[in-house]
Each structure stands twice: as structure tokens, then as C-alpha cells.
Amino acid sequence: MGLEPSAPLPPVDPLQEQLLQLQQRVQAVLPQVERLTCDRVEGQAQQGVPIYDSCPLQRCRSSVLLPVRHNGSPDCVVGFHASGAAAFSEAEQATLEALAELIGLTVHSHFLALGSLDAAAQLAHDFAALRDFETGSHLNRVAQYARQIAEVLAERHGLSSLYVEQIGRFSRLHDIGKIGIPDAVLLKQGPLTPEERLVMNTHVDLGLTMIEKVLDQHALLDQPGAEVLRNLIGHHHERLDGSGYPQGLKGEEISLEGRIIAVADVFDAITNTRPYRQGLTVPEGITELERLAAAAQLDPNCVAALVGVLRGQGAQGPST
Ligand SMILES: [Fe+2]
Numbered sequence: 428m429g430l431e432p433s434a435p436l437p438p439v440d441p442l443q444e445q446l447l448q449l450q451q452r453v454q455a456v457l458p459q460v461e462r463l464t465c466d467r468v469e470g471q472a473q474q475g476v477p478i479y480d481s482c483p484l485q486r487c488r489s490s491v492l493l494p495v496r497h498n499g500s501p502d503c504v505v506g507f508h509a510s511g512a513a514a515f516s517e518a519e520q521a522t523l524e525a526l527a528e529l530i531g532l533t534v535h536s537h538f539l540a541l542g543s544l545d546a547a548a549q550l551a552h553d554f555a556a557l558r559d560f561e562t563g564s565h566l567n568r569v570a571q572y573a574r575q576i577a578e579v580l581a582e583r584h585g586l587s588s589l590y591v592e593q594i595g596r597f598s599r600l601h602d603i604g605k606i607g608i609p610d611a612v613l614l615k616q617g618p619l620t621p622e623e624r625l626v627m628n629t630h631v632d633l634g635l636t637m638i639e640k641v642l643d644q645h646a647l648l649d650q651p652g653a654e655v656l657r658n659l660i661g662h663h664h665e666r667l668d669g670s671g672y673p674q675g676l677k678g679e680e681i682s683l684e685g686r687i688i689a690v691a692d693v694f695d696a697i698t699n700t701r702p703y704r705q706g707l708t709v710p711e712g713i714t715e716l717e718r719l720a721a722a723a724q725l726d727p728n729c730v731a732a733l734v735g736v737l738r739g740q741g742a743q744g745p746s747t
């Protein structure tokens with residue numbers, strides 16, 4: 428069973444929804460505004476990161492760009508655009524300034540919540556890295572692959588940059604429940620027995636329980652991103668054909684983030700050497716990913732995205 432090529436659906440993004448509503452309010456006051464943009468200002472270089480563009484292909488002859496500051500430093504740049512020349516009078520520009528502040532506040536509160544969630548996530552990740560070095564480096568590599576897959580899917584399927592950011596930040600936590608697995612199983616230098624495998628598999632539910640406590644303690648249960656975090660942990664061992672665990676979910680019952688991280692996790696596992704097993708080369712790993720996609724275990728779109736990235740980095744495909 429495979430998914431249709433268009434399967435990845437953008438998850439509901441509360442920030443985008445709020446910006447869309449704000450745009451409608453702006454248009455109720457100033458109907459000539461045909462396009463609203465919002466870029467987040469990031470880093471020392473004050474680089475703009477696009478977070479909202481209501482109709483990116485539209486050409487505009489009038490644009491008012493307004494930086495919005497928070498605590499004295501620029502936080503975002505809000506743009507109001509119209510197709511006509513000299514579309515905004517001076518009085519209207521003053522109105523736009525007030526509206527830009529309102530939009531800036533909305534954006535800021537979303538990123539503040541994301542930052543709190545990230546700080547909690549970082550703490551949990553640091554504990555995991557302390558417990559077992561290999562687990563820590565595995566988490567970082569998986570996060571990198573997952574972000575790369577999300578970036579490719581974002582271009583093709585219009586996923587928001589906030590969603591890609593959440594995947595990149597929170598993927599490191601997918602195996603957080605391994606903190607609760609006994610050393611005899613977690614650190615065993617050899618293949619696990621069926622009984623030990625069952626113990627190891629409990630790391631998914633352990634992780635969900637742990638992260639729920641962290642979210643609860645930091646009052647972050649309903650924050651945007653919390654659901655993505657839960658799904659990255661809860662779905663990373665689910666498989667499209669229902670053969671995964673812990674719930675045996677099938678196809679699109681598995682969240683998009685769950686399907687993305689499953690590919691990243693499998694690729695890292697099979698290409699790294701364990702004391703009892705030689706890791707595959709990158710080309711061999713690509714062949715194995717494609718086999719698992721054809722066998723309806725991994726999402727073919729997510730596999731194609733990662734394979735494209737790896738080949739772009741110089742990995743050769745299978746020799747056949
Ligand atoms: Fe895992």
C-alpha cells in the first residue's frame with residue numbers, strides 16, 4: 428500500500444491561520460491591500476525569514492514595509508502590497524503602522540511559545556545525550572535528515588516554514604524514552620532477544636509519557652508544535668502497512684511528521700555500524716530505503732526526498 432504523490436498535507440498551522448484572519452481584517456479597513464507578507468528577522472545579520480506571504484506570485488507596484496520591534500530589537504518585517512501605483516495615502520500609511528504592530532504581536536507570541544518548547548526539548552535531549560553517547564549522536568543525525576526531508580516536501584507541497592522548523596528542532600527527541608530503558612537492554616553489545624526487544628519497544632510510550640510531563644510542567648500542552656512533538660515521538664516506529672508499533676497505525680493514520688522521521692531514523696540505523704553489525708554504505712542504504720518504500724513500509728515521498736538530498740551531496744545510486 429502506498430500513498431498518493433500528493434499525500435503530505437500541510438498540518439494545520441495556527442500562525443498561518445491567524446495571519447490569514449488578520450489579513451482579512453486589514454482588507455476590511457484598506458481594501459487596496461492585495462497581499463500581506465511577514466518576514467521574521469533572525470540573527471546578527473538580521474536576515475529575513477519568510478513566514479507568511481498571502482500570494483507570492485503577485486506583482487505589486489505599491490509596498491509599505493514596516494519593521495516591528497520587540498524589546499528594542501527588530502522582530503519581524505510586515506509588508507502591505509497593492510497592484511496600483513501610490514496606493515496608500517499618508518493617513519493610510521499611519522493605519523498600516525498600527526496594523527503592523529498587531530501582526531508583530533501575533534507573530535512574536537507564536538515564536539515565544541516555540542522558544543519555550545525548544546528550551547524544554549533541549550533539556551530533555553541533553554539528558555539523553557548524557558545517558559548514552561551513541562544515542563545522542565543518533566538523535567542529531569536523525570534530526571538533520573528529518574529537516575532535509577521536510578525542506579524538500581515544503582517546496583513541493585507548500586508546508587509552512589514553522590512546520591519545517593519544528594521538525595528540525597523536535598526530531599532530536601524521538602528516542603527520548605530510551606532514558607527509561609534498563610542498561611542491560613539499552614547498552615547490550617549484541618542483538619536483542621525477543622523479550623529484550625519488547626522492553627526496548629516500550630521507549631515510544633515512555634517517551635510520550637515523559638514529554639507530556641515536560642509540556643505540562645511548562646504549561647505548554649496546547650502550544651503550537653506540541654502535537655508535532657508528540658507525533659515525532661509516538662509515530663516514529665509506525666509503518667505504512669500497519670506492521671509498526673506501538674499502535675500499528677496504517678497509511679495516513681500516521682502523521683506526516685511520523686512518516687518523515689521514520690525514514691530518517693531507519694536510514695541512520697542501517698548506515699551506522701553496531702558492535703554486532705556492519706553498517707551499510709550510503710548507496711546501499713538508499714537501495715534499502717527504496718525497497719522499504721516499495722514494500723509499503725516507508726512513505727515513498729519521504730524516501731524520494733531524502734534520496735534526492737543524499738544524491739545531491741554526491742551519494743551514487745545503486746549500481747544496477
Ligand atoms: Fe526509536
Ligand SMILES: [Fe+2]
Pocket residue numbers: 565569601602692
Ligand atoms: Fe531512533
